[in-house]
Amino acid sequence: MSASIVGLSGSPAPVSRSRTLLGRALISLERQGAGPVRLIDLAQLSAYGLLGRRDDPGIADVLGAVQDAAIVVVSTPIYRATYSGLLKVFFDLLPQDALAGKVAIPIATGGGPAHLLAVDHGLRPLLASVGALVVATGVYGIDTQFRNGVPDAALLERIEHAALEAAALASEVTT
């Protein structure tokens, strides 16, 4: 199955703050009529497939969905000052220029503010390395901005802003 907006969650955790933000971004994009959305939990994919040790239909399906997408939203927890290894192994499977002509939103959550710049110094170059047009507004949330799993108003506003930018940019790219 393919979708014009794909969300990739790079958290291995079954209950994930970064995935929650990803879900909110997809809802916002869907509400704006930017296209149908699909959220993909990379942790649900085969570990052998992710490591490239065997061909895997689940991985092929996700690579196809990414290829068909106009907007790719990527979320990750900050692990050891950068994006998760799970996200990295998936990106290592992407062909060169896999995101050329696609708009991307980078989203991360961390335990505290110290690694805020991982969005700009880690995620942004990762996305640019495969050709993505990354929106100006990156999203970084910290754990204390969540109450019972719900992001605070400032974080939701930032997500909304990033989604608006992505929808506008994607319509420029496709016209």
Ligand SMILES: Cc1cc2nc3c(=O)[nH]c(=O)nc-3n(C[C@H](O)[C@H](O)[C@H](O)COP(=O)(O)O)c2cc1C
């Ligand atoms: C292995 C591991 C490494 C982490 N390293 C960092 C780090 O370097 N900087 C940071 O701010 N938070 C770090 N954290 C905290 C997570 O980034 C934070 O709790 C995040 O919100 C988890 O996202 P998730 O709920 O989507 O999995 C780490 C957590 C784990 C489990």
